[in-house]
Amino acid sequence: MNFVIVTGLSGAGKSQTIRFLEDFGFFCIDNLPPALIPKFAEICYQTGGKIEKIAIVVDIRGREFFNDLFMALKSLQSMGYNYEILFLEAKDEILVKRYKETRRNHPLAYDGNIFEAIRKERLKLNEVKKQAKHIIDTSDLLPRQLREELERIFVSGENFESLVISVQSFGFKYGIPIDADIVFDVRFLPNPYYIEELKRFSGLEENIREYVLSSAEAKEFLEKVTDLFEFLIPNYIKEGKSRLVIAIGCTGGRHRSVVLASEVYKRLKDNGHTVLINHRDISKDVSGEVGK
Numbered sequence: 001m002n003f004v005i006v007t008g009l010s011g012a013g014k015s016q017t018i019r020f021l022e023d024f025g026f027f028c029i030d031n032l033p034p035a036l037i038p039k040f041a042e043i044c045y046q047t048g049g050k051i052e053k054i055a056i057v058v059d060i061r062g063r064e065f066f067n068d069l070f071m072a073l074k075s076l077q078s079m080g081y082n083y084e085i086l087f088l089e090a091k092d093e094i095l096v097k098r099y100k101e102t103r104r105n106h107p108l109a110y111d112g113n114i115f116e117a118i119r120k121e122r123l124k125l126n127e128v129k130k131q132a133k134h135i136i137d138t139s140d141l142l143p144r145q146l147r148e149e150l151e152r153i154f155v156s157g158e159n160f161e162s163l164v165i166s167v168q169s170f171g172f173k174y175g176i177p178i179d180a181d182i183v184f185d186v187r188f189l190p191n192p193y194y195i196e197e198l199k200r201f202s203g204l205e206e207n208i209r210e211y212v213l214s215s216a217e218a219k220e221f222l223e224k225v226t227d228l229f230e231f232l233i234p235n236y237i238k239e240g241k242s243r244l245v246i247a248i249g250c251t252g253g254r255h256r257s258v259v260l261a262s263e264v265y266k267r268l269k270d271n272g273h274t275v276l277i278n279h280r281d282i283s284k285d286v287s288g289e290v291g292k
Helices: 014-023 034-045 060-078 092-102 114-130 143-154 206-213 216-238 256-270
Strands: 002-008 027-030 053-057 084-089 134-137 164-171 182-185 243-250 274-279
Touching: 002 014, 002 034, 002 060, 002 114, 014 027, 014 053, 014 084, 014 143, 034 053, 034 060, 060 114, 084 114, 092 114, 134 143, 164 256, 206 216, 206 256, 216 243, 216 256, 243 256, 256 274
Parallel strands: 002 053, 002 084, 027 053, 084 134, 164 243, 164 274, 182 243
Antiparallel strands: none
């Protein structure tokens, strides 16, 4: 039996997740008091295989009932029932934005302070997060991408990598992305801006890609950073990191950084990692990069 307990931060996507799991054939219950989980599991197991996939959402909406979760998990273990925990999270500013867009109140925002409510919730959920088998950071995920991740885990049965990698291209003239974990400067590469017939194109187009990647330095850069990430990523996962932002910058964020970010994205994705791509500044200066 596939018995999944879905939990995590309010606003991180649990409602969407439960809808997607229903689409995948799961019998789903939202906001079940944790004390009832062992009895419900027992009922499901007694169906003799008629109910094979179950997902239960448990979170701080349960107020005082949520404190019974760890006792319920111990009961499941003592009864010999296997389960796995799916934990959803997102960055504070993303959660605040989602609450403002939906005009809903955070369950712990008694005084209207959402940031303080999120801080309290993170502390309350810290222990259950440590027990989670799957951790998904939905900060940069579109609903379609969240569905794809859930399908990989619970339908295809592929090995799940809890680290979501975001590769960004950017222009130094517009500032380094504030959420970047690792920043690369590729302004050492030849600049297509100085080729009259190329400067109006972007790094998404084949002529720019060919020009940038024709450089021996670009090829060597890609080999070295790919090797670096294949070393770093397993170690980040081992330490519990759930989100990695790789920023690759050139002057205007339109040519060189776009090509290199796209190539890094492709290599990481081909190696089985969960990767997103974002070209932050590609449309800011349509005339091309300025200077070196």
